[in-house]
Amino acid sequence: MRITISGPPGSGTTTVARKLAEKLGFPMISAGEIFRRLAREHGMSLEEFSRYAENNPDIDNLVDQRQKEEAMRHENAVVEGRLSGWMVPAELKVWIYADEEVRYQRIARREKKPLEVVKAETRLREEIEKRRYLKIYGIDIEDKRLYHLMINSGRFNAEQIVEIILRAVELIGDEEQDNSKEKL
Template sequence: MIITLGGLAGTGTTTTAELLSEKLDIPYISAGYVFRQMASERGMSVLEFSEFAEGNDDIDKEIDKRQAELAKSSDNLIVEGRLSAYFVEADLKLWLVTPFDVRSQRIAERESKSVDVASEEIIVREESEALRYMDIHNIDIKNMDIYDLIINTGTFNPEEVSEIILTTLKVI
């Protein structure tokens, strides 16, 4: 079974992927991890790398390529990433949403920064990413038509989110 899991920063995609991986006993890969790894390799922050990637289409293409290749060679895999659903043939395509203030708080805690700084960085990063996605792939990140299930992780805790997904898997 191949599952894609997407969502904007702070929606809980990594937490959800980890829980699903554990409950289903299948591995997961993360586009965010690949992105952060590539930023680190270049000695940049995620924000700096996001701005750098805005002028370098090869960054996004490389992330997409790595994910698609791994999914093709796997029988069971959870692929976590904002654009994963567009590039990975999947049995279930999920998108997580969360109110902006909740996402800002989560990121501030995770990255040990103020909520104001986290909020400003989210806005800059998401504007940059939306431009890249449209320019490179002609994908409108706000279009939810490709997803089978959209879950508000501001309403449900991680355990409840994983249970919603597991229940959904029983009917597909």
């Protein structure tokens, strides 16, 4: 089973994906890690690389193609990234979200930066990404209709979110078993 985990910066997608992959014994494939690696390889900050990528669609295509190829090599995988739900065929697509202030505070703690700096950088990053995704792929990142499950990480912690997803995985397994019995 492939499971995609998507959400805005600071919503906790990486933490949840890592914990979920560990619990299930699945590999974790992260678009963010691929993007960050490319930023480092280019000697740029994440914000600089986001701006660079806005004018160089090959970067997005490379990240998304690498992630999809890696995911498709595995029958079972947890695939994490903003566009993973759009790019990777999966039996379960999850969107994790949180209030902006919660997300900004998380990012500020993680990156050890002042809150006001994080707010400005994150707003800019999200606006750049929104324009890029629409321009390159015709994807409106605010359209959540493709997701099977949406979870507020401001209400539930990472372990609780993993439990919710595991229950959804169980329910999907039960449904698949029921469907296979009907075919007999």
